[in-house]
Amino acid sequence: MDASPVQQRKQQSGAAVSIEPVQSKKQLGQFIDFPHDLYKDDPNYVPELFIAQRDLLTPGKHPFHDHSTLQLFLAWRDNKIVGRIAAIHNKNHNVFNNANDGFFGFFESINDQSVADALFQTAEKWLKEKGLQTMIGPVNFSTNEPCALLVDGFDMPPVAMMTYNPRYYIDLLGAWGLQKKVDTYAFRIKDENVNDKPQRMVQLLKERLAQRNITIRKINMKDFKAEAERVRGVYNAAWDKNMGFVPMNDKEFDYMANDLKLVVDPDFVLLAEHEGKVIGITICIPDVNQILINVKRGRLFPTGLLKLLLGKSKIKVLRIAVLGVLEEYRKLGIEGVFYGMIMEKGREKGYRWAEASWILEHNDMMNKPIEHMNGERYKTYRIYEKAI
Missing domain, CATH: 3.40.630.30 (Gcn5-related N-acetyltransferase (GNAT))
Structure with missing residues (x-):
């Protein structure tokens, strides 16, 4: 099957990638809206509801923020957003599982390894500063929320509350050194x-x-x-x-x-x-x-x-x-x-x-x-x- 338009884009710009933490309502809006532009030519893309994503990511709106922390980051190049990621410290997960895990989620990137590397490096640094020892994802808070990377079955849109991404993400994650932890299945x-x-x-x-x-x-x-x-x-x-x-x-x-x-x-x-x-x-x-x-x-x-x-x-x-x-x-x-x-x-x-x-x-x-x-x-x- 032919790759979708979003899979075919491969950026070769030599311009530097800059990463900025999301700190304002404007930046949060940009974080939420970035996928709409990234997937604009992909017929299988389903947009997340803006109001739901905003509440999910806003302290005081979603109860996750009562016990745990996260930091959102945007990647910029040539005055244009080219990627995003969240570094997540789920304290309840670590207490329940007697673990010291960190998570990344909400990952999106153009097809450019330097952009993905800059995002992963930034998230990893944030997690290490929290004293965490592993980086697990993509997980949008926990396995109770949408999580995991689509690695097979790109020819249909996702159903409700399931994730979707272009095929090239497999290469972006693998090149950074992320390895399989576990696969999950969807049956029709x-x-x-x-x-x-x-x-x-x-x-x-x-x-x-x-x-x-x-x-x-x-x-x-x-x-x-x-x-x-x-x-x-x-x-x-x-x-x-x-x-x-x-x-x-x-x-x-x-x-x-x-x-x-x-x-x-x-x-x-x-x-x-x-x-x-x-x-x-x-x-x-x-x-x-x-x-x-x-x-x-x-x-x-x-x-x-x-x-x-x-x-x-x-x-x-x-x-x-x-x-x-x-x-x-x-x-x-x-x-x-x-x-x-x-x-x-x-x-x-x-x-x-x-x-x-x-x-x-x-x-x-x-x-x-x-x-x-x-x-x-x-x-x-x-x-x-x-x-x-």
Whole structure:
């Protein structure tokens, strides 16, 4: 497949690269807007909403800043922005994992190794000054947020809350000495190809679970705050052994939940309960990127909000973003019921396919069942690391 226009650009300017820290609202706006110009010729690029990115990166707006720190940097050449990066000190991650890791995120660059090197060098220096010993990324705060570099599957836009980048980033990161830490997978499950055994088995599995006093229900949006609190305990416990995981505190989970509340369809947010205690969850979200791809420069006003409101009913792709069960309740059939109910309701509502993402490469408990449903591994993402 031919490289996209953004992959074909290769800057050869001999002018020096200068790096400046983001310290003002104007610079923050430039940081957020740079990708729109970088990807302007790439048909698969989906702009991030400006207001969401601004709040994410502003202390006092997003709860990450209550416990951790970061510094944004812009790369300039010939009076033009040519790259950006964030150096991130996630203190909660290090406490939970008993680690001394630093992170980089929000990385974007023209196809020029000298620009990428200047950005990585600046981020590495900032992290070392904090006493950190490794540089991991791209991670936009933690693995609870969009993270990892796309390394395979460049022919389609990303689905909601997944990352996207040009192919040449693989070379830029590798040349700096960043090496693979772990890969994560995205699977595409097409309606016409799926093995619908889970859907056929739903009733039988439900009956078996009922004998153990386990029931499956959809979320009650009228009691959303209490439901979110019930889900938080499972979210923080079911993934606690995943690489790099850090549990969300109350404020962080509430922030994420309120964002998801704007886009979720309650038919696709399912809770498994044992005698009233939530023991498993799945959260699927309509692929709002099918709308956002047409929202110019990520601005909701004046027309972007209208596109979002009018376009939601036309979305025909679903992302299975969260599916987890507490360890002591796994292999009882709960996961099968989740998949079966998603299939049944997805077909009823006219969804053409679903993406299950992201899943660690060595997570056979998740990867194997999706493969058995004829899920196609169609995108691969990578988290890199480097000792500093």
